Amino acid sequence: MPSRLIVSRELADLFRQLAHADRLRLIEELRHGEKDVTTLGLALSLPTSRVSQHLALLRAHRLVEERRDGRNHFYRLAQPFIADWILQALPLVDIRARLEEAEHIDAARALWSAPAPNSSH
Amino acid sequence: MPSRLIVSRELADLFRQLAHADRLRLIEELRHGEKDVTTLGLALSLPTSRVSQHLALLRAHRLVEERRDGRNHFYRLAQPFIADWILQALPLVDIRARLEEAEHIDAARALWSAPAPNSSH
DNA sequence: TGCATACATGCACATTCTTGCAAATTTCAG
DNA sequence: CTGAAATTTGCAAGAATGTGCATGTATGCA
Structure with a gap:
């Protein structure tokens, strides 16, 4: 019974969904609660x-998960801990990048960990 | 300063490397220590x-990271905790899959968490 | 009903990945 | 030096993804 193979495929599938900067930002953006599409678009400067x-x-x-209210569609994390789990991966990013941009990581950790920053670039 | 954008790109890049069943299996295979290429190939049935x-x-x-000894190249996890971190993502896999193959997840968790199973499918 | 707002979808094109094999490399044994 | 073992690399073809835009759909309001 190829349990390991099956699970590794499921996990790979999950990782594939997270392998995109915009999607990661969306997840972190939803870290502190639901938001509608337009708000998210403005926050990330995306159409x-x-x-x-x-x-x-x-x-x-x-x-x-989605919740519709009038013409707005609010999205929220189905399993909120995913945001924290993702941040736990920061120490895993390429060492060169870490050395060169350690500041960015610290800054990002601070930003993403903050209660609810008004988006800053 | 687009810290968030930069970091999200770094993370996305990391996730992209993990978005492949074989690579995930390799990582889990190295969970308990270094192994050489041939051994890994046999364990995963890959050329x-x-x-x-x-x-x-x-x-x-x-x-x-790599270590060469004669004609064998031994690989090991640069940051061992990645294996545990990956397993923490199991609860995040698609709910349908979880319901249908909960057994596989439990089985896999057991397998991957075991001291050093002699590879089983 | 008619129009604007808020989202979702469908498409075509470009780019990135994956894969299977053949061809190099490096090292050890005789 | 010669050949085999252990790995790495190079390629080409096909599969997946990402991207920009145009089009569709649903809802609120006058």
Whole structure:
């Protein structure tokens, strides 16, 4: 019974969904609660159509859930701990990058860990 | 200063390397210590050339390190905790898959968590 | 009903990955 | 030096993804 193979495929599939900067930012953006598509688009400076496509992917993989209110669609993390889990990977990023941009990592950790920053670049 | 954007790109890059079943299996295979290419190939039923290619990728991203001894190249995890971190993602895999193959996940967790199983499928 | 807002979808094109094999390299044994 | 073992590399073809835009759909409001 190829349990290991099957599970590794499931995991690989999950990682594939997370292998995109925009989607990671969306997840972190939802870290502190639900937001609608337009808000997310403004926060990440992305066209809503793109945001919508990403969210559709994340939703298909049960990473986010949707709630409709009028003409707004609010999205939230299906399993909030994913945001923390992702941040735990920071020490794993390429060592060169870490040395060169250690500041960025610390800054990002601070930003993403903050209560709810008003998006800053 | 686009710290968040930069870091999200670094992370996405990391996830991309992990978005492949074979590479995940290689990492879990190295969980308990270094192994050489041929051994890994036999364990995963993959041609050594493929294993070598995957390892080259993982090495380029500083996820594994190499040690040469004679004509054997031994690989090991650069940061062992990655194996545990990956397993922490199991609860995140698609719910349908979880319901249908919960057994596999439990089985896999057991297998991968075991001291050093002699590879079983 | 008619129009604007908020999202979702469908497509075509470009780019990146994966894969299987053949061809190099490096090292050890005789 | 010669050949085999252990690995790495180079390629080409096919599969997946990402991207920009145009089009569709649903909802709120006058």
